[in-house]
Amino acid sequence: MKQNVSISAGLPGTKAPRGKADTLLRDIIRDKWLYLMLLPGIIYFIIFKYVPMYGVSMAFMDYKPYTGFLGSPWVGFKHFERFFSEPQFGMLFRNTVILAVYNLVFFFPMPIILSLMLNEVRRAKFKNFVQTLIYIPHFVSWVVVVGIFYILLTTENGILNELLYQITGRKIAFLLEAEWFRTMIITQSIWKEIGWGTVIFLAALAGVDLQQYEAARIDGASRWRQLWHITLPAIRSTIIILFILRLGNFLDSGFEHIFLMITPTNREVGEVFDTYVYTKGMTQGQYSYSSAVGLFKSAVGLVLVLGSNWLAKKFGEEGVY
Amino acid sequence: MLQDKTIGNRIFDITNYTLLILIGLICVLPFVYVLAVSFTSPAEVAKGGLILWPKEWSLASYRYIFSTDTLFRSMLVSIYITVVGTFINLLFTSLMAYPLAKATLRGRQFILLAVLFTMLFGGGMIPTYFVVKAMGLTNSLWSLMIPNAISAFNLIVLKNFFQQIPDGLEDSARIDGCTDVGVLFRIVLPLSMPAMATFGLFYAVGHWNQFFSAILYINDSRLYPIQVLLRQIVILAQGSIGDTSIDNVEIQPLTIRMAVIVFATVPILLVYPFLQKHFAKGVMLGSVKG
Amino acid sequence: MKKRMALLMGGALLATTVLSACGSNNEQNAAGGNTDAAKGNTNSPAVEDTAPLELSIAVHQAAEAPAKGNPMEQAIEKYTNTKLSFQWIPNSGYDEKINVMIASGELPKILKVSYVPNIISAMQADVFWELGPYLQDYKNLAAQPETYYDNIKVDGKLYGLPVFRNVGxxxxxxxxxxxxxxxxxxxxxxxxxxxxxxxxxxxxxxxxxxxxxxxxxxxxxxxxxxxxxxxxxxxxxxxPNKWGVDDQGNFTPxxxxxxxxxxxxxxxxxxxxxxxxxxxxxxxxxxxxxxxxxxxxxxxxxxxxxxxxxxxxxxxxxxxxxxxxxxxxxxxxxxxAESGNAGILAIPKSSVQSEAELKRIMTFFDQLLDKEMVNLINKGIEGTHYTVEGDYTLPLDKDADAKEVKPYRDTLLQRGESYNMxxxxxxxxxxxxxxxxxxxxxxYVVTNPALTLISNTFTERGSELEQMITDAETKYIMGKLDEAGWNAEIEKWKQAGGSGLMEEYKEAYLRNKK
The missing domain is CATH 3.40.190.10 (Periplasmic binding protein-like II)
Known part of the structure; x- marks a missing residue:
């Protein structure tokens, strides 16, 4: 990384560099205001994020609240070994990864498509109105969303199931059948978060130069072509950044949501790391064990973020850092 | 804005509008349900089913809510931490994001990587509590604003937005004698209103939804924001999350729970329409030309 | 404190620089927003007074937290000669808050806990006072049926008082x-x-x-x-109730x-x-x-x-x-039989350091079961919440009762009509x-013989094992498992630790019996 920095050091407009140290000093002096602006943020991250980082050590101890970090015994990789050798590990890993992939494939593009659709709307009032409607579900908690799905889909007088019965003559236990579990989770996620997800893309789209569209129209470009050549490139770097950052939380499944949807009959596909950790950590007080699982998830996230960022840069994108 | 009215365009527009209306309706459904139940009489609700319009109107739930001062007090707390907290967030985040958007800044990559790292690894609840306590923030509302002054996610995305502002504009300001700080506040921020509105919204919603830090850092229940009460009333009623050994919590009727949801959600819902004008297309260009 | 000041000052300083940054001073407002941040929260240490006992109590929050110093609290304080400060903690974060309190040593004098693995291990580690030996000195506490106390014992020792509730x-x-x-x-x-x-x-x-x-x-x-x-x-x-046990101490789920x-x-x-x-x-x-x-x-x-x-x-x-x-x-x-409590009131050793203070707190608990307090905690204040009519009392205001009395009824000691009313x-x-x-x-209650038995398997994977069986029960009822399938699940349970659990219970049971 050091090398990267020094490569970008030779700037146009500055005099030819004499020595490395010399340039460094000159650059720092030139950017003194920028560094001063960085200061509060750096202090913030050190105090509130890096100082507590010693808590990671919990994963390598048998932590108890009353003995604390100093008094709890070190146990090395005991918790990791236990985690990887659990009979459920394979199932948890598979369920979590499948759900994560579904999320990236089906959920992630949805807000982008919707913002592109909204972007094509020329009537500002209509656009604002639709925007306001679609972002509401974000504020409805999972408990309520799952409750509404129950009312719609239960086999005991659920509205949609009754309708299905009228049409096809049979009911489907959407909420119980294992094969429907992932579809339900993704559908609910899309329903709740699609509108909220558009906010950031609409902000990115607000920066597009309108003259580009006019020029394209004069050249006779169709709506699809304009979308492809002007609109999408304008939000491309935002999409890439969000995608990379999402990979960092790849193994996070949204505990509350999943927890509310799991039933004895769909647990074999529904149980994920997050719900497993809840049972372990919350109901049984195994902090160190939960913390070890958390660390594993983070490590996977780190590899994915670094990998995807490297790839993005390879393709000439800015990436995250 | 002249639009060539080809048939293709027409079909495109009609499909697009229809789809959007449909999505809008589906999305608003849960809230309509919540709203309708909150205005329905408990007896009607007991019959079950999906209620989208109250058959028997009742204001009993709201009467109950307004009969207690707790909800109003926590509402004020929520508004306070949301307004002040978001201001702190935007100030700190943009101050940090701007320098990081400068490709020539030495050490930039290292700092960005360090920030990214905090998104993936955290020390956890107890060490963070110790820090907040050591800073003397516990039991004050600052504990809900300072420890989350900058979100790494927002910082990184905002940095990305800043990068897309053409350098030319900033250079001209610098020639006029502004320092980098001046450029940020006089040129960059006004040009980034959509971004500011977006991240302001993200932060505001984040503050509004805080409940766990409040329980953790604050002992005086008079300082609890509205979400703590909402969780207390709504989530526990479902009996699925939380301490199952506590089964004698009083469960409020569904109508009251829904009324509390409405009461606690409407203020933050109102924020977005006010921000919308900043999302209008071409804001950036307009402000520069004008 | 100092660091925080520095941080805020830094921020404020920067904000001010911003405004003068362009040399022109036509915009000198806006940054004044974050100045009053430095206001500290000065918790003045109360002057030690010998008279009323200062008592901090952390309990679950009922629907709404009652206001400090309300008439109910005043009445309890007056009778028991205490100065109460209740800390009402919402359920959605209770366990975490307790853990943080234990970890940071900021414990109140009385803490409501549950009988869960985490707390049990804290009890074993002597975080709380053992109250068993003192019980006999307090007439009301000693008068309560043994079962209530037995049901919350850890290794035969009592580390708190049960918030009484009927067992059946x-x-x-x-x-x-x-x-x-x-x-x-x-x-x-x-x-x-x-x-x-x-x-x-x-x-x-x-x-x-x-x-x-x-x-x-x-x-x-x-x-x-x-x-x-x-x-x-x-x-x-x-x-049997959850577990059956025979003469030899063999446990059967x-x-x-x-x-x-x-x-x-x-x-x-x-x-x-x-x-x-x-x-x-x-x-x-x-x-x-x-x-x-x-x-x-x-x-x-x-x-x-x-x-x-x-x-x-x-x-x-x-x-x-x-x-x-x-x-x-x-x-x-x-x-x-249920456990007979809605939580346990424990006294942490770190906050109550002398035996004298412990005894003073035990007196407080004992007083809560005196006639006057039984009336107050169950029914509230006469004239406000209830009125006397002949041999009975009549409730006056159900809403006021739910808001003002219930929080105390749910968290302090009382046995309703069963004791001293x-x-x-x-x-x-x-x-x-x-x-x-x-x-x-x-x-007619049938007790659960394994209720207070300690098993490592249970601590480590108790809820997992339970889930295996409850899931299988549901699948069996729904016909997704046949009889062979159900029996296979039981076998799986045994393999996954169930057998160990049965053995450990047997050992603990026989050990306790001696």
């Missing part, structure tokens, strides 16, 4: 009007149960012409914890007993014939309650009072009549009948 709350509540009209009898044997449930589900007791009634409904927690419907029914039929298997088979049959709700595995208790309150179900086993159901039911079906009886099976009344509260007949069933139940 479960009662059978049913629609008397439907039963009378169709000439049905309250079911006793499992066959009776099947016949009654079939009659109600296939008949049309509410006469609305629709096939929309059930004899009984389950919710998704139907087989969880002490409230398990399966356990209650199987205990009624003579089965309930699901390996014939009574339990019969109960399970009953529900399997009911499910197959669509005589219970088909979606019970996803239905929360709220939804089921709604169905009961809408007058669509005939029977239920509940720990609540039949009167509250009657009141709710009347709003929808004015002619409905509820009645209540004890859980009587073919072998007479048998009720699974001179005048009973006038209630409806049904309410009193239900209360009587619950009091009588105490004679």
């Amino acid at each position: 709350r479960a009662a059978l509540q049913y629609r008397k009007d439907w039963f009378d009209e169709s000439g049905l009898q309250v079911p006793k044997t499992l066959d009776d149960w099947y016949n009654v449930l079939k009659a109600v589900a296939e008949g049309d007791p509410d006469k609305n012409g629709k096939n929309d009634t059930y004899g009984f409904m389950l919710d998704k927690n139907y087989n969880q914890n002490v409230f398990s419907t399966l356990t209650r029914l199987s205990v009624m039929q003579g089965g 309930e699901f390996m007993t014939p009574e339990f298997t019969d109960t399970l088979n009953l529900f399997r049959k009911l499910y197959a014939e669509k005589l219970i709700n088909q979606d019970f595995a996803v239905t929360d208790s709220q939804t089921v309650d709604k169905a009961y309150e809408a007058g669509r179900v005939a029977l239920r086993i509940s720990g609540g009072n039949a009167q509250s159901m009657q009141s709710n039911l009347e709003k929808v079906v004015p002619t409905a009549v509820m009645d209540v009886v004890g859980l009587e099976g073919s072998a007479g009344i048998r009720v699974p 001179d005048k009973l509260m006038k209630q409806t007949e049904l309410f009193e009948k239900n209360n009587k069933v619950v009091t009588e139940n105490e004679k």
